[in-house]
Amino acid sequence: MSRTVRLDPSDNVETAVEAIAAGAIAAGTTAREPIPAGHKIATRAIARGEPIRKYAQIIGYAAEDIPAGSHLHTHNVEFRNTDVAYEFGTDLRPPKPPARQDSFMGYRRENGSVGTRNYIAIVTSVNCSATAARRIADAFGPEELAAYPNVDGVVAFVHGTGCGMGGDGEGFEALQRVMWGYARHPNHAGVLMVGLGCEMNQIDWLLEAYGLKQGPLFQTMNIQNVAGLRRTVEMGIEKVKAMLPLANAARRTPCPASELKVALQCGGSDAWSGITANPALGYACDLLAAQGGTGVLAETPEIYGAEHLLTRRARDEATGQRLIGLIRWWEDYTARNRGSMDNNPSPGNKKGGLTTILEKSLGAAAKGGTTPLNGVYRYAEPVTARGFTFMDSPGYDPASVTGQIAGGCTLVCFTTGRGSAFGSKPAPTIKVATNTALFERMSEDMDINAGSILSEGVSVEEKGREIYEMFLSVASGAQSKSEAQGLGDYEFVPWQIGAVM
Amino acid sequence: MSRTVRLDPSDNVETAVEAIAAGAIAAGTTAREPIPAGHKIATRAIARGEPIRKYAQIIGYAAEDIPAGSHLHTHNVEFRNTDVAYEFGTDLRPPKPPARQDSFMGYRRENGSVGTRNYIAIVTSVNCSATAARRIADAFGPEELAAYPNVDGVVAFVHGTGCGMGGDGEGFEALQRVMWGYARHPNHAGVLMVGLGCEMNQIDWLLEAYGLKQGPLFQTMNIQNVAGLRRTVEMGIEKVKAMLPLANAARRTPCPASELKVALQCGGSDAWSGITANPALGYACDLLAAQGGTGVLAETPEIYGAEHLLTRRARDEATGQRLIGLIRWWEDYTARNRGSMDNNPSPGNKKGGLTTILEKSLGAAAKGGTTPLNGVYRYAEPVTARGFTFMDSPGYDPASVTGQIAGGCTLVCFTTGRGSAFGSKPAPTIKVATNTALFERMSEDMDINAGSILSEGVSVEEKGREIYEMFLSVASGAQSKSEAQGLGDYEFVPWQIGAVM
Ligand SMILES: [Ca+2]
Ligand SMILES: [Ca+2]
Ligand SMILES: [Ca+2]
Ligand SMILES: [Ca+2]
Ligand SMILES: [Ca+2]
Known part of the structure; x- marks a missing residue:
């Protein structure tokens, strides 16, 4: 049989x-x-x-x-679009109080936030400063950083947008939130923002809008003011050099698990995602929520069709209505762009056995476990609620994770069935395989094998606890596989909404 | 006074x-x-x-x-949207026959196309293979390439899109045209395509749609098939190593100027752009057209308001109607995305004195000179007409130039007033300053000073000839300033049209 x-x-x-x-x-x-x-x-x-x-x-x-x-x-x-009567807070299952308070070794920042890594970031406003930012970061290899063992690296966050766009509206605001989120990220000890000068996404506007002030660990510069590429790179290198001793002074201290914010993500899903890895990650999210920590589900198109299950878990109607508002926005967004919400299963998804967005949605939502939905956020918005939360984003991995990290996530947990070589900075990614064949084939890229739920009869709870324990160890400095391979320099992709002009 | x-x-x-x-x-x-x-x-x-x-x-x-x-x-x-009665071919001014046939030293490829550089390209289908592609290219530094003096470098073309998108429609088709354009670009001696495996933008579909066959100088691979990042990088390096001796066998030979395809571009415009650099570039375009060469104007939103002047230059009504079709598409595209066609002057443009999109459009269209409009193309479509042509694109520099290069441009000429550190691969960029102050301030980035038209009374024609002569010398292998600085590794930005899902 x-x-x-x-x-x-x-x-x-x-x-x-x-x-x-x-x-x-x-x-x-x-x-x-x-x-x-x-x-x-x-x-x-x-x-x-x-x-x-x-x-x-x-x-x-x-x-x-x-x-x-x-x-x-x-x-x-x-597939059919169906009308659903939404209910709010009718399925509230608060997490069981934990037996003990767990902790990890984190970087507690001056403003009270807690980081899991200690990077210096070069943040760009526009593609026009991409090469400058890369050159500045490239000047800090292992040799240059040898005297600063507490600094995890100097990273350039470079992207393809920032101009040829409206100077207000949702696309512009989303990009500014991403920049602001990376500028204040707890995994960043220091930040240098580099722009061109005439771009739509003006650094000065950002500073003004968010009340940011320059200081020894937060600096900005524009190529047009500095008068050229070479001088921008030289001056940028000097600015980072001045930050290094200050950044190196940071030390890990014991911090409660309640300070952890974990991005829940899946990519290259298969039919096992919703059966093995996602429910196990959901259980890990339940354990984290029980500690007062935060799990951030995202990928709105991927929970489409399962949103009525999430609204039942909303702690109040306002939170549930925010989720429905996002769903409605997406229906309009895709219609305006001549798409539909059933576009989502990719060729790989279908090959793996997923038939409709609804089937995929139920499997994707499983990553969020069972505890109450305590907050719903726009893309890249700071996540302030504890427990299980939701952030609006596309399903597309790099764009979604960029929003989750901008929202303050300090760890990413990524399930995959078809296989993915994804990694991220400044928050490292833990990768969970949905099936044993994939885990064995991509053993150098996968951290955890949730396929053993099928192949060895491991329970979802056991696997979930294994994932949760890895949250604590990676948050404390242990390297995930993608992190050890140095991934994360090319996966920063702010969600581009709206016309490129 | x-x-x-x-x-x-x-x-x-x-x-x-x-x-x-x-x-x-x-x-x-x-x-x-x-x-x-x-x-x-x-x-x-x-x-x-x-x-x-x-x-x-x-x-x-x-x-x-x-x-x-x-x-x-x-x-x-x-600003007011005005109704204009379009005329077609009522202002045809064919170029004057040249006194002599000019030539440059180019790479003539097997299919008859002519390159100005000799690169090996790593082309990615999706962001998920970005790190793999960078690692492969990074393995070929000056030391590894020392034995292959005729190879200009190994370049990774990495981007933020390729999945979370519709599997048909204009956005998907535009991305596939870009990939195809880079795959067959005459400045590429060899091409390695790297994907993840489950992305929407499938490499296999591309090969099928365009009838591409793998061979010693055209190879493809997917991370999921190769089973992980490290092995993908290793195998990719081996594939490129095998291409190097073949690519190194290419030699420059004398080629007529009619084989040159030049992308006309501006970015960070000021009030001088339309008075100095753009008319001078327009004159260079006239000289090139007289030789039977090709100039490709682009940036549709930037010629908005001046399109009725371009339709008068269209060689026939069909060509002019294609241009009007693009304009109508843009009106719809921006409206659907809740923008308007008057969004275009950036904060920098306005600071420089440009008041409306119409004023900017007249100045931008000046780059296209005065000869008949012989072809109108979609974004990234192969440009086959000779003389003055137009390609649909956003104004945003990296997205626009990516389309022009995909269309076959082997040189880029970029005018700037506010200053830009733009550069491109595989087609090098020549930068023309619109004013002397900028030329002096960013002397390390600017190739030509069109500001001398104002500051020293040089004529537009003299300056245009200087630009045209630089076309021939850079096409023959002389390095432009941005090229000598190594720019172009981070400026590949396929135009993303439509919703990101
Ligand atoms: Ca997913
Ligand atoms: Ca995803
Ligand atoms: Ca290289
Ligand atoms: Ca322009
Ligand atoms: Ca431009």
């Missing part, structure tokens, strides 16, 4: 753990055709128009009469 | 060459208030609602009654 997974007794589908041959006995029926691993088999006959249920939830509708044992996928399952 | 410039006898404004004090005699009147250099003074009283004329063209309307000698700027000049 071929191995399958049923997620709820009321489901009419099961998921193939291994490829099922045509004619094989599986899911209490006989496979009518080959079912690839991770794909769905109909456990009974499903009439045209009937809902397809997984996680006890509707993931789509039968596009035709489907006999038992059929392969269920895009060819015979259709 | 303060120095001013009048551009046409019918104008009612002049432009201050130096700052004019209140009460000073200037432009045949008395300045009522201080006029900054580059800003406009009213040469006579202008009634509310009356047109403001510069270049004999309407650049805006008086928002109030304006006495002679007033400072004319955003506070008293307003």
Whole structure:
């Protein structure tokens, strides 16, 4: 009998753990055709128009009469926008008080925030200062930093936007929030902002809007004022050199786990994401919330279709309504841009067995665990609530993580089924494989194997605790695999909203 | 008497060459208030609602009654969308046949195209392979390339997009055209494409759509297939090593100037752009067109308001209608994104004295000279016509130049008034300063001083010939200033159209 997974007794589908041959006995029926691993088999006959249920939830509708044992996928399952009656706070499950107060070794900053790393950042306002910023950062290799062992590095945050855009509106505001978020990030001991001078995203406006003042560990410069690339680079290097001894004076001290802010992320999802890695990460998020720490779910298009489950978890109606507001904004945003909210499963997702955005959404939302939703934020907005929270962002990994880090996340936990070589700075990324084959194939990139939930019968709770323990150790300075490989210099991608002009 | 410039006898404004004090005699009147250099003074009283004329063209309307000698700027000049009756081919001025056939030393490729440089390119499909691509390129420094003196370098083209996007439509198609344009660029001797594997912008789809075949000098790889970052980088380095001896076999040979394709670009414009550097570049474009070479104007929002002058130069109605089609698309694009076509003058532009998009448009279009408009192209589309052509793009420098290079431009000529540290690969950028003060201040970044048209009375034609001669020498291998500084590794920015999901 071929191995399958049923997620709820009321489901009419099961998921193939291994490829099922045509004619094989599986899911209490006989496979009518080959079912690839991770794909769905109909456990009974499903009439045209009937809902397809997984996680006890509707993931789509039968596009035709489907006999038992059929392969269920895009060819015979259709997506429909449905009207849902939203409920607020009707499913509040506060975390269990923890047995002990956990802690990690963090950098406590003057303003009370707590970092997990100690970088100096070169933040750019526009692509026109990208090369200047890279050159400044490149001047600080292992040799130049040898005398400053407490400094984790000098990083350039370089991007493709910052001009040819409106000087107000959501796109402009989102970019300014990203810059501000990186400027005040607790993983940054010092910040040098570098611009061109005539860009739309003016550094001076940012300083004014956010009341930022220059000081020994916060400096700004524009190429046009400094009169050229070479001199900008030279002056920038001098400014960073002056910051190094001050940054090096920072020391790790014991800090409660309540000071941790973890970005919850997935990318290159497969059919196992929602069955292994995401529920395990959700359990880790529950443990963190119990400590008073913060988990930040994001990727609004990826929870589309599951938002009614999240509003039931909202601590109050205002918080739930903010989430619905984001959903409505996205429907308008994609319509304006001649897309639709069903665009999301990528070719890789579909190959892995995910059929509709609703199916993917339920699996993606599993990363957020079960505790109350205590805050909903715009992209890159400072996250101030504790416990489980949500931030608006695209699903696209680098753009989403950039917003989460700008919001104050000091760690990233990233689940992947198809495989990803993602890494991030200044907050390091922990990568969780959804299946054992991937973990073994990309062993140099994956930190944790949630595939053992299927291959070795490890429980979701055990795996969740393993992830949570890694939060504490990586927050204390242990290197994740992507961090040890030095990733994170090219993955800073502020979400670009609106027209490029 | 303060120095001013009048551009046409019918104008009612002049432009201050130096700052004019209140009460000073200037432009045949008395300045009522201080006029900054580059800003406009009213040469006579202008009634509310009356047109403001510069270049004999309407650049805006008086928002109030304006006495002679007033400072004319955003506070008293307003922008209006106007209906224009388009004419086609009514202003055809073919270039004068040249006295001699000019030539340069270029790389003639097997398919007949001619390059000005000889690079090996690492082209990425998605941000998820950015670090892998950088690591591969970084392995080829001066030491590793010493044995291959004819190879100009190994360059990674890395960007922030490629997934979280629709799998069809204009945004997807534009990105695939960019990739295809870089893959077949005549300045590339060899190309390695690197992807993740599950991204929306699939390398395999691209190969299929464009009929590309792998070979010794064209290779592709995906991180997910190769099983991790380190192995991808190692394998990529091996692939590039195998290309080096083949790429090094290329030799420069004499090629006619008709094989040159020059991207015409401006960024950080000031009030001098349209008076010095742009008309001089326009004259260089006329000289190039006379040789049968190609100039590619772009930056559609920046010629908005001057499109009726370009349609008169269109070689036929179909060509002119394509331009109008682009204009209509932009009106819709900006409206959908809650912007307007008057967003364009940046804070820097306004500080420099440019009041409306119409004024800027006339100055920007001057880069295209006076010869017939022989072709109109979509963003990143292969430019096949000779002479003066137009390509749709945003004004934003890196996004616009990326499209021009994808379209086949092998040189870029970039005018700037406020100053820019822009540079590009694989096509090098020549930078032209619009004013002498900028040229002197950023002497290490500027190749040519068009400010001498004002400060030393050099003619536009003399300056245009100087620019044209530099086209030929840089095309033959002489380094421009930005090229000598190594710029171009971080300025590859495919235009992102549509929603990021
Ligand atoms: Ca995801
Ligand atoms: Ca993601
Ligand atoms: Ca290199
Ligand atoms: Ca421009
Ligand atoms: Ca430009």
